[in-house]
Amino acid sequence: MPIIHASELNQKKIQELIHTTIKSGGLCVFPTETVYGIGADATQDEAVKKIFIAKGRPSDNPLIVHLSSKKDLTQCVREIPEIAYPLMDEFWPGPLTLVFKKSPSISPLVTGGLDTVGIRIPSSILAQQVIQAAGVPLCAPSANISGKPSATLFSHVLDDFKDRVDLLIDGGKVTIGLESTVLDLTTPIPTLLRPGAITQKMIEDVLKVSILDATKDYIEGIPKSPGMKYKHYAPSGELSLVKGDFNQVIQYLTDAIVKNENIGIIAPKEYIDKLKGKHLLSMGSILDPNEIGSNLFSALRTMDQQHIQTIYIPVLDDQDLGQAIMNRLLKAASYRIIDLSEARWFFLNKDVSIF
Numbered sequence: 001m002p003i004i005h006a007s008e009l010n011q012k013k014i015q016e017l018i019h020t021t022i023k024s025g026g027l028c029v030f031p032t033e034t035v036y037g038i039g040a041d042a043t044q045d046e047a048v049k050k051i052f053i054a055k056g057r058p059s060d061n062p063l064i065v066h067l068s069s070k071k072d073l074t075q076c077v078r079e080i081p082e083i084a085y086p087l088m089d090e091f092w093p094g095p096l097t098l099v100f101k102k103s104p105s106i107s108p109l110v111t112g113g114l115d116t117v118g119i120r121i122p123s124s125i126l127a128q129q130v131i132q133a134a135g136v137p138l139c140a141p142s143a144n145i146s147g148k149p150s151a152t153l154f155s156h157v158l159d160d161f162k163d164r165v166d167l168l169i170d171g172g173k174v175t176i177g178l179e180s181t182v183l184d185l186t187t188p189i190p191t192l193l194r195p196g197a198i199t200q201k202m203i204e205d206v207l208k209v210s211i212l213d214a215t216k217d218y219i220e221g222i223p224k225s226p227g228m229k230y231k232h233y234a235p236s237g238e239l240s241l242v243k244g245d246f247n248q249v250i251q252y253l254t255d256a257i258v259k260n261e262n263i264g265i266i267a268p269k270e271y272i273d274k275l276k277g278k279h280l281l282s283m284g285s286i287l288d289p290n291e292i293g294s295n296l297f298s299a300l301r302t303m304d305q306q307h308i309q310t311i312y313i314p315v316l317d318d319q320d321l322g323q324a325i326m327n328r329l330l331k332a333a334s335y336r337i338i339d340l341s342e343a344r345w346f347f348l349n350k351d352v353s354i355f
Contacts, residue, residue, distance in 0.1 A: 001162065006031070006126050006171045015133040021166045022047075022134040027054060029143045029157045031171030032066070033124040034095050034180050034196070035297070036151040037140030038165060039066065039131075042076075048109040048139060054164040057146040060112040063139040064097050064180070065119050068131040076119055076137055078103050081185050083207065090206045093123040095176055096198040099184040110139045116186050126171045142179055149233050149300040149332070152177045156301055177294035178324050183211070195324040197293070215327055233332040235300045237264065237308045241333050243315040244340030250274045252340055253312055264308035266299045268292060271314055279308055289321040296328060312338075 008014045021028055025047040028039045038054060040047040042065045052059055065076055070088060073080065077100035084098055102110075102117040111117050122128060131138050142150040143157045151157045154170040161168065181196030183203060191212040192200055204210055242249050250271065256263055257277040264279040265272070268286035281299045284291030303311050315337065318326040330337075 001165065002167055003158075004167060004169045006169065009126060009129040009133070009169070015129075018130060018133040018167065019135055022136060022138070025050070026166035027051065027164070028130065028134070028167040028169065029161050029165050030127060030130040030140075030169040031124060031154075031174055032122040032127040032140075033174060034122075034176045034178060035174055036143040036154075036157045036171075037066070037127070037138075038143040038157075038161065039134070039138040039140035041134070042106050042110050042137040042139035045107045045109055048107045051139065051141065052109075054161065055141065055144070055146045057141065059109070061141075061146075062112045062114060062118065063110045063141050064182075065106060065110060065117055066127065066131055066138045066140050067119060067121050068128045070121065072137065073100075073119060075105055076103055076117060077101060083190060084185055086206050087183070087203065091198050091202075093121040093128070094198065095123070095178075095180040095196050096120060096203075097180045097182040097194075099182065099186055099193065101186055106137070107139075116184070118182055120180055124171075124174075126169070130169060147232060147234055149235060149297040149304075150179060152294065152297050156298075173294075175294065176290075177297060178321075178328065181324070184214075187212070195327050197321060197324065199320045199323065201320060215323075233297065233300070233328050234334070235308075235311060235332065236304050237311050238336075239300075239311045239313065239329075239333040240336045240338050241315050241329055242312050242338045242340065246271075248340040249314045252338070253314075256312060260310065262308070262310075264303045264306065264311040266296075266303065266311065266313045268314070268316070279303070279306060286316070289317075289325060292316070293321055293325050296325060300332065 022041050025044055027050055040051050097118040097120040099116050099118045102115055106117050144150050145160050152174045176197050178196055181198040182194040184191040184193050189212050191214050193214055195215055253265055261278055266281045269282045270286050272280050272282045283295045316322055
């Protein structure tokens with residue numbers, strides 16, 4: 001299985017290798033600005049099947065299609081609503097996925113049998129080079145084993161997929177570290193399906209109207225976006241989120257370390273500086289949500305590498321980019337929250353509470 005360094009993507013022989021691999025139904029792992037993706041020809045049923053097998057992903061969990069240019073959009077969708085144009089002008093290329101009515105050219109396996117498809121154009125130059133070399137729309141979910149933390153470093157995808165795919169492209173560390181925002185444009189009112197670096201406020205500022213937020217709803221049927229239905233982003237150990245004011249959380253975590261020195265704690269630097277323990281990981285300053293977002297999945301994977309069985313992370317502010325960070329944390333923790341302000345902890349899964 002060839003490993004290609006990012007610096008080699010300008011070479012014609014490498015571009016031809018990518019093209020041949022994808023056109024023959026193979027899989028290619030490549031970096032984007034958000035997370036690493038595992039790509040296949042979105043028009044080939046058999047190629048798409050291989051993604052679900054490689055990831056161990058449920059077949060009704062849809063995949064996002066990646067393009068290198070807006071001109072390729074018309075071959076993938078039946079219509080482009082007027083409301084899409086200002087969003088594409090403002091945020092493409094970039095970490096925004098828009099959901100359209102699907103054209104017949106896209107494999108029904110990409111969309112879990114739905115008549116809609118999520119499309120985005122990555123801003124990563126490396127991703128664009130891969131898509132251009134492939135010469136076809138690439139369906140590309142995050143390159144991680146289904147349910148586990150997404151990959152933000154090449155070492156992550158090498159661990160997960162070195163024997164499962166045909167090509168691996170080493171692009172180092174990605175910049176954003178959180179999957180793209182997903183916005184459904186097939187509903188009467190645009191609906192946020194997954195929060196990301198393009199925030200709800202940013203979208204509403206462009207559209208000059210309010211959008212709906214479906215990110216907190218439990219999904220019973222076929223989800224329209226990745227990350228809506230199944231357990232996602234979870235480490236192997238049990239992760240709990242700790243909610244309370246700063247001093248409450250510090251005291252709780254300090255007591256937890258005394259009881260079990262082998263617990264892991266992932267937190268902003270301001271918390272870590274107040275703690276002493278064997279397995280403490282800083283995500284960056286609480287004043288820099290971009291840094292926290294970029295380090296989140298890597299920190300969860302580090303806990304797995306250290307075989308940590310019990311992990312705590314403080315609940316963070318959920319405004320703007322914080323909404324995307326807390327969305328990932330809640331799913332990773334299976335909605336397990338230790339609420340210090342009410343001296344009880346909740347297991348928030350379909351209205352089930354344990355006191």
